Amino acid sequence: MFPIRDHNPSGRTPYVVYTLMALNILFFVLTLPIAGNDAALMAFYSDFAAIPILITHGQNLETLVTSMFLHGGLFHIAGNMLFLWIFGDNMEDRMGHGWFLLFYLVSGVGAALIHVLSAPLSDVPMVGASGAIAGVMGGYLLLFPKARVDILIFLIIIIRILPIPAWLMLGLWLGMQFLGGIGADPSQGGVAYWAHAGGFAVGLVLTVPLWLRLGGPRFWDLNHGHPDHPEATYRFSPSRIPRVPRRGRTRQNKGPWG
Numbered sequence: 625m626f627p628i629r630d631h632n633p634s635g636r637t638p639y640v641v642y643t644l645m646a647l648n649i650l651f652f653v654l655t656l657p658i659a660g661n662d663a664a665l666m667a668f669y670s671d672f673a674a675i676p677i678l679i680t681h682g683q684n685l686e687t688l689v690t691s692m693f694l695h696g697g698l699f700h701i702a703g704n705m706l707f708l709w710i711f712g713d714n715m716e717d718r719m720g721h722g723w724f725l726l727f728y729l730v731s732g733v734g735a736a737l738i739h740v741l742s743a744p745l746s747d748v749p750m751v752g753a754s755g756a757i758a759g760v761m762g763g764y765l766l767l768f769p770k771a772r773v774d775i776l777i778f779l780i781i782i783i784r785i786l787p788i789p790a791w792l793m794l795g796l797w798l799g800m801q802f803l804g805g806i807g808a809d810p811s812q813g814g815v816a817y818w819a820h821a822g823g824f825a826v827g828l829v830l831t832v833p834l835w836l837r838l839g840g841p842r843f844w845d846l847n848h849g850h851p852d853h854p855e856a857t858y859r860f861s862p863s864r865i866p867r868v869p870r871r872g873r874t875r876q877n878k879g880p881w882g
Contacts, residue, residue: 627793628785630710631772631855638713640725645705648753651693652701666749669694673749676740692732694751704753710773711764712757714851718767718834731759731827738822742805748813755819758801759827765794766831767838770849791849798824 658664669675671684674691678684695701716724735755764771769791777784798821805817835843846852 626776626778627707627710627773628776629774630714630790631774631787631857632714632768632851633854633856634713634717636717638716640716640721640728641708641712644712644728644753645708648693648695648701648705652695655694669749669751673751674736674740675749676743676746679736679740680744688733688736689729691736691749691751692729692753692756695753696751700752704757708753708757708760711760714768714771715760715763715831727763727827727830728756728760730830731762731823732756734826735759735819735823738826739816739819742818743809746812750816750819752816754816755823758820758823759830761794761797762824762827762829763831763834765790766828766835767843768849768851769844771851772855789849 655665655668658668672687672690672694674687675684679688695704712724712728715727719727732753732755735758736750739750739755769789771790772787773790773793774785774787775793777786801817801821801824804815805821808814808817839846843852
C-alpha cells in the first residue's frame with residue numbers, strides 16, 4: 625500500500641512545499657560525493673545530524689533543524705518528498721505560507737526531541753524530514769479526515785490504484801509506527817518510529833487552533849469530513865468503485881491560519 629496522490633486540490637501555489645522539496649533534494653545531491661566514504665559521512669553527520677546523547681547534554685542543538693534536511697538514501701528522500709507533496713500543499717493552503725513553514729519546522733523539532741526522549745543516550749545519528757512530514761500528516765488528518773487518497777496496491781501480480789479516505793490511510797500508517805516503535809530499540813538505529821509518531825501528534829495538536837477557527841466539529845459537519853471544495857478527478861484511474869453523491873454538502877471559503 626503506497627499513496628500516490630490525493631483528490632484534494634490546493635487553492636494557492638504551495639511555494640513553501642516546493643522550496644522545502646528543493647532544499648532537501650539539493651542537500652541530498654551535495655552529500656552524494658561522500659556517500660561511499662563511511663569516515664567522511666560520519667564526520668558530516670556528527671556536525672549536522674541529530675545525535676541524542678549530544679542533545680541530551682545540551683550540545684549541537686542546531687542539529688534539531690539541520691537533520692531535517694538530510695537523508696540516508698534515495699528511497700528515503702523519495703518517500704519523504706512524495707508524502708510532503710501529497711499532503712503539504714493543502715496544509716500550506718489553509719495556514720498560509722509563513723505559518724506553514726513555522727508549523728513544519730516546529731513539528732520537525734518536536735519529532736526529533738521525542739526521538740531523543742526515547743533513546744537519550746544513543747550515539748546513533750538521526751536524519752530525515754520524516755518527523756516534520758508526519759506533523760503535516762497529523763494536521764491533514766484533523767482537517768480533511770475523509771479526503772480521498774489514491775493508494776497503489778501490490779498483490780503479487782495484481783497492481784491496482786484504490787481510493788480510500790485519508791483517516792484510513794493515515795490511521796494505518798500511524799498504527800505501523802506504534803507497532804514498530806514497541807518492537808524496536810531506538811538506541812540501535814534503524815527507523816525512528818517514535819519520531820514519526822511524535823511528529824504526527826505534534827502536528828495534529830498544532831493544527832487544533834486552525835481547526836477551531838474554521839468551526840471545529842461544525843467544519844466537519846458542513847462537509848461530512850470531506851474537503852469543502854470540489855474534489856479533483858483523474859482521467860486515468862483503474863479503480864471501478866462507483867461514486868455515491870452526498871446530500872446537503874455545502875462549500876466554505878478558505879482562509880489563512882490566524
